[in-house]
Amino acid sequence: MTEKEFIERIKDLLLIEGDADIDYFIKIDSLANLILIQFYDEYFGFKLTSETLNELKTIGDLIQLIKEKLH
Amino acid sequence: MFDISIYLPEKILTNENLKLELPDWDYLKIQDKIGIRQRHIVGASETALDLAYLAAEKIVNKKNREYIDFIIFCTQSPDYFLPTTACILQDKLGLPTNAGALDFNLGCSGFIYGLALVKGLLTAGISENLLLITAETYTKHINRKDVANRAIFGDAAAAALINKHDQSKIGEFTLGTDGRGKDNLIIQNGGTRNAYDLYAQEIEYGNGNYYTKNDLYMNGPEIFNFTIENVPPLIKKNLDANKLSISDIDYFIFHQANQFMLEYLRRKIGIPTEKFCIDLAETGNTVSCTIPIALKNAYDRGVIKSRNKVMLVGFGVGYSWGAVTIEI
Numbered sequence A: 001m002t003e004k005e006f007i008e009r010i011k012d013l014l015l016i017e018g019d020a021d022i023d024y025f026i027k028i029d030s031l032a033n034l035i036l037i038q039f040y041d042e043y044f045g046f047k048l049t050s051e052t053l054n055e056l057k058t059i060g061d062l063i064q065l066i067k068e069k070l071h
Numbered sequence B: 001m002f003d004i005s006i007y008l009p010e011k012i013l014t015n016e017n018l019k020l021e022l023p024d025w026d027y028l029k030i031q032d033k034i035g036i037r038q039r040h041i042v043g044a045s046e047t048a049l050d051l052a053y054l055a056a057e058k059i060v061n062k063k064n065r066e067y068i069d070f071i072i073f074c075t076q077s078p079d080y081f082l083p084t085t086a087c088i089l090q091d092k093l094g095l096p097t098n099a100g101a102l103d104f105n106l107g108c109s110g111f112i113y114g115l116a117l118v119k120g121l122l123t124a125g126i127s128e129n130l131l132l133i134t135a136e137t138y139t140k141h142i143n144r145k146d147v148a149n150r151a152i153f154g155d156a157a158a159a160a161l162i163n164k165h166d167q168s169k170i171g172e173f174t175l176g177t178d179g180r181g182k183d184n185l186i187i188q189n190g191g192t193r194n195a196y197d198l199y200a201q202e203i204e205y206g207n208g209n210y211y212t213k214n215d216l217y218m219n220g221p222e223i224f225n226f227t228i229e230n231v232p233p234l235i236k237k238n239l240d241a242n243k244l245s246i247s248d249i250d251y252f253i254f255h256q257a258n259q260f261m262l263e264y265l266r267r268k269i270g271i272p273t274e275k276f277c278i279d280l281a282e283t284g285n286t287v288s289c290t291i292p293i294a295l296k297n298a299y300d301r302g303v304i305k306s307r308n309k310v311m312l313v314g315f316g317v318g319y320s321w322g323a324v325t326i327e328i
Helices: A003-013 A030-043 A050-055 A059-070 B015-021 B027-034 B048-057 B085-092 B110-123 B164-169 B179-184 B220-241 B259-269 B287-300
Strands: B003-007 B012-014 B038-040 B070-074 B100-104 B129-136 B156-163 B170-177 B185-187 B203-205 B209-211 B216-218 B251-254 B309-316 B320-327
Touching (some): A003 A030, A003 A059, A030 A050, A030 A059, A030 B027, A030 B259, A050 B220, B003 B287, B012 B015, B027 B259, B048 B156, B070 B110, B085 B129, B100 B110, B110 B129, B110 B156, B110 B164, B110 B170, B110 B287, B110 B320, B156 B164, B156 B287, B164 B170, B170 B220, B179 B185, B220 B309, B220 B320, B251 B259, B251 B287, B287 B309
Parallel strands (some): B070 B100, B070 B129, B251 B309
Antiparallel strands (some): B129 B156, B170 B320, B185 B216, B203 B209
């Protein structure tokens, strides 16, 4: 999955309308928590803890997380 | 199938009602993903005992009353520290004084553990006709500004009348516990460790939800992680214990936590959609009552029939989990 594809996927999952890039601030409410946990478990095979979720601010943070876990 | 009766409080809280209180709340998104349209909630003076009594009264009648020799009652919202609610129910329902009665405190795994106790009592010959009752009123413990939990939980009671002829239809159990998860679904104050605090501070969590330590707190992400980790192996272990495979099971009834979580578990485990119960739109997550409510609804609607094999799966607060395969 390319960075562009990842951003599109996140936009779809979190119902983000309009343009978004790595600096886009994401609103992580209780439903977004569940959506992200499922997405990371299903596609990247690792667990997002509540502590990690609390630290996420932007789409770039979501991408950085994958880089740190998988490289 | 053994008789099950349900009681739901009269008061209904719809998503539209919640939206009036919280204009910024995107209820259509929640409804679509979480799968809950409304939930029944108790009034200020209504308790788990009241709900339990009204559920049990529907299946306790003149004919069977004198034969009921045990009451097992599950709640985490007892009317009193003591005596047990089961003792009060024995009197209110007019059951014989030679009946045994006990309460146990479990949440979403409660119905499975109740069935395990029932099977033990039947197998040991201690009891022949039992009343297993679950009743829960979590909404009494949820902060009004905690919309995440108000949108999920509802109140209810369920009563099941089970006798010695049902014993062989209750298959093998798989149970589990991990108390390290205690802080992730908890009411901290009001017990003997921490007194109820009149001046408890509001704490924000999950982007705009509030609770105090007197209220119910749920760490949704950690609860979801717990289910992802523990429920798939639980299903496998219970299938193995009963020498069955997924294709042998006619229907799976999981604790109805929320539709999003259930759908993901279903896909992860590989259960076909048509064999998987989603039944929480009208009642929400009623804790220990979701499984008996869904079981009764599935039977009444003809989704499951006599001789079908149904796996029941509960998981949640504790952490505590359990599964059993029954024959209808």
